[in-house]
Every structure is written in structure tokens, then in C-alpha cells.
Amino acid sequence: MEAFEYARPTSKEEAVKLLAGTWGETEVLAGGTDLLSLMKDYASNPKRLVSLSGIAALKGISSQPDGDLRIGATATLQELIASPIVAKQYPALVEAAHGVRSPQIQSLGTVGGDLLQRPRCWYYRGGHGLLAQHDGKSLVPDGENQYHAILGNSGPAYFVNPSSFAPILIALGAKVRVHGPSGAREVELSKFFRTPSSESEREYDLKPNEILTEILVPAPGGAKMAVYEVREKEALDWPLAAAAVVLNTSGKTVKSARVVMGHVAPIPWPSPEAEAALAGKTISESVADEAGKAAVAKATPLSKNAYKVQLARVATKRAILAAAGGA
């Protein structure tokens, strides 16, 4: 990797002052599990790293007086797994953390870092830029696109959002709090991710000199929830398709549902179609299957990833069944 300056502030205000106003000049270091690899591949070459490890205000997981769960941006996956509050109220968050199969990543990786990790697209990691363009044209549609998007892929971005937590956090109605030069702001996580239209944009709603400080998750109020990932191997890897489901039920009947797929589009992909297929129904194998079918009805696979349509359908179906069967 390139040489860089390093600073370890102890407050979010200081961290923001140390960040440049232009993407690429500076980067924020949390767990480092993604950033250092990007830097070793020269896909990211910041002149300064601003470490968050010295900022106590960004750590920890706790219940708020209003019933929300507050997850500090630098709380690790291991802390999330070990949290009694999370285990009791948000079992699907624990399940999502277990999906990251490596204890070594769970020790270091942070929840904020999971949300802000950059795409796994091998063109991006190989130095072709976030949009993988060569002479103004994306390499993906005619290239090795077996792991790329099947939804929201009309261009210019074809990568998939790699986050393990974003789908379930969006399904739970989470917000993120961001700190910048003019103070704090909150964003609904469902509106936080976006498909970039040029190389100068990022895939999330942060300015170069803003940091994500915490994630706020509403009390689940008895909702049933689950995540399901389809993966090539059981050891550390990113899923091929994933789904998160939150069901609000009255007796056995679904009053309302949230269904969000992961690893299928440049952003976590909510499916109002699947949600509509569940509303008012009693969950059964066939109802779940219909919802899975609805979730991928609008998929537009690329030349080598049509298989992912079936995987996303099955992930959605199984997440629905797991949620209905779970506590």
C-alpha cells in the first residue's frame, strides 16, 4: 500500500476536522478488515487515515430510554453477538453477524464498517473503478458478471451491496446518525444507500468529511424476524443472495411485512411485491414461495448470473419461513 499519515482523534468533532472535503484524499479507519485490503490492492490510496479507535462515544451497544437500540458505529460484530439485549430482541441481527463466518473478522469488524464496506466487485478491486468502466463503457455486462446485480442493474453500476446487516436493519426500520462539520444529522437507512452515477460518487449518503456515528433500531414490538443467506461455502465468504424478513403478526395472520434482499443489487433491495404477497396471509410453504417468486419477478439477470434469480427467490422464501417459525 501507499504511505499515509495517521491520526487517532478522541472525539468525533476532531475526526471530522481531520477529514478532507474530497473523496479519496482521506479515509476513515474502523476495523480495517476492508479498508486495508483495498489499500493493499491500490484500489484506495488515501494520503491520511483517521482512526476511530480512540473515540469512546462511537463504541458500545445499549438500549435507549425511548426503547430504541443504539449500536455504536465501531461496536464489533463480536460485541453484537455477545449482547444480551440484541440476542433477546433482535435474533436476526445475531444471525446476520454469524453469517460473517470468520471469528477473526467478527473480532475486528465493526457494524458501521459492515454498512460502509465497499463492493466486492472484482473489477473495482482490480483497479477499474467503482463503475468498472473502460473507455466510458462498463466491463461488466459482457464480462465476468456471475456475482453481479440481478436487480437495479440498468447501469452504470452493476456491483452488489455487500453488507450483512443492511437488509435486516432496513427491514427493522433503522436510522443512522452521521456527524459532519455542521453537526449531526439522521438518515433512514432505507434512504442511505444509493446507486452511484459517476466515479466521483459513493454508494452511500455520506460526505467525504462526515462519519457514521451510530445506528438506531426501533424496538421490535414482538415482530418476528429472520435472515437467510445462500453462499458457495460455509467458511468466510460473501453470500450469493440473501434476504431479511420482519413480520408483524396478529395471531397467525401477517398484518404487515418487510422484505429486503441483499447481494442482488447495487443497494439493499426492498421488495414491496413480496411484502404485498404476505400481507393478510397465514404463512405457509406455498405463501412463502409465492412471495419469493414476487420478489424476483422484475429481475433482469446479466449474461452469467441468471442462477442468482433462483437463489434470491429461495433466500426470500426461506427467510419468510424462518421468521414465521421463529420466536
Place this chain on the structure above:
Amino acid sequence: MSRKKDKLARPPGRGSVSRRDFLRGAGVAVSGGLIAGETTKARAAAGATTPILGPGKVPITLRINGKPQTLELEPRVTLLDALRNHLDLTGAKNVCDRGTCGACTVILDGDPVYACNVLAIEAQGRNIQTIESLTVGGKLHPVSAAFVEHDAQQCGFCTPGFVMAVKAFLDHHPNPTMESVEKGLGGNLCRCGTYVGIRKAALQAAKSVKGGLHNA
């Protein structure tokens, strides 16, 4: 600011000099005039009071296997490169260098981590345990002994990382099952495919540790 590529990340092939000696020399050569033997002074950014360190060498103190060690390193040096290239602790292996294979696993404040994923400068103030600490007075740690007994290695390159991953796992899960061992070692790869022996070794080591053979 030095913008030269870190050649340490891409080691050359075998030669008549030892690879580490060669790397030490190469490291100085590519560092250039700016930072050869020179420690850069800390300074602050406009409006901020936090000191800014690097990009040249800065003093870094690491607590490794219970002993503090002070080095002069650039902020970009990973814990893995600090251990291997600057402290001659070569038990942790550099294989993928991208936080995937587990060959560089060390234990940081009781938890397993990929040493390639941690900057040395970020590991300051934390307890770093490497595989070198497991053998005391020539006596193998129960985990290492179980690996020998179950033939849990073939080429052996992944073994130190696996041993540390097993140790950290057993520290947190003293009563493992085969299923929990499989999951708990999900962060390490063995391309020879010795997983069956490794899992058996982990289960046996759990019994040995409980039987009082623990020495670290």
C-alpha cells in the same frame, strides 16, 4: 510525502540471502531519502489538535507475548509485517495478506484477529499473543501437541494460524462440539485439506486443557 509503493508487500523469490535479510535491505532501499532512519515529527491539521503521524517512521510500542517492544515503523506497516520483518517472529504466516486465509492469526486482547488486517500503530496498548509464546521450556502447548497427534497438518503453512485460532476458540468455548469447532474455525483455510485432523485435534485439545495440561 513518500508515495512509493511498499515493496515489502510483494516479496521477491528465494535467493542466497535469507528472505528476511533481503527484505530488510530492500525496505531501506525503497524507503528513499525521506525516511531512511529518520523519525518524522508529529504535527496537527488546521483547526484540529490531534497529532498527525507519518507518513515516515514513528515510534511504536507493541506489547507482544507480555513484553513491550519499541520499534520505528511507518503507519502503513501491518502488525503482521511488524512481527515478521521487524521482530523476527515469523510464526504468523503471510499468505493472502487480505484477511481471508487465517495463516496470520494472532490473539489480540484474547480474541483471534488476522494480523494482516491490523496496523501495527493501531495495536499499541493491546496484548498481542503470537504462536511463539505457546511453547514453554520446549514443551508443546496442548493445542500444538494435539495437532501432532492427529496429523493435523500436511504442508504445514496454515498450521500456526490454525493453532492460534483453535487456542482462541477453546479459550472462549471450553466445551466444544464437532459442529461448533467447524463454525469456530471458519476463518482459516487449509489448501491441503487437513480439516478432519484439525477438528479432531481441537476436540482433543479441549480435553487436555481441562485435564490440566495447559501451559499458556
